[in-house]
Amino acid sequence: MEVPDELAERLRHLARVRSQPLESLTADLLRRGLNQETRRRQAEDALAGLTPRQREVAQLAVGGRTNRQIARELWLSPETVKTHLRRTLEHFDLHSKAELRLLLLDLDGDCASHPEEDPLRDALPGSPGDALSRVRSATKRDAQTR
16 A cells, blocks of 8 residues: 555654554554544444434533523423433443543544544534534424425
8 A cells, every 4th residue: 555655754753652563553543543433434323313303402412501401492391301312322322421422522533534524523512514503404404304
């Protein structure tokens, strides 16, 4: 495989810094990249399996809102918000909103090199494109198709 000179130099430098053979470092980096891509695709599939309301509730939760704040904003009961979050966490096999936030932060960083391919690139507040508006657009589209 042909590697651009700048990348090859960075790999050689990193191998020297870590006192690791270049081939071993390259294999480790490729393995990590493939694992990250697998996680990204699994999360993408899980997001696609959420209802529009679950996506909206999850987005607000990841943005730091409490269940009560989400309930007030979306005109839902706190128990309904709790149910949406529980089902969302089950999709990702997670146990807390903090884990969901970390997952999306991790995915956001993993996909920085190919943002055009990543539906999660705007999943957190402050990310380019404002994810909340994307979630609301998806919710409106889903409502129109009903």
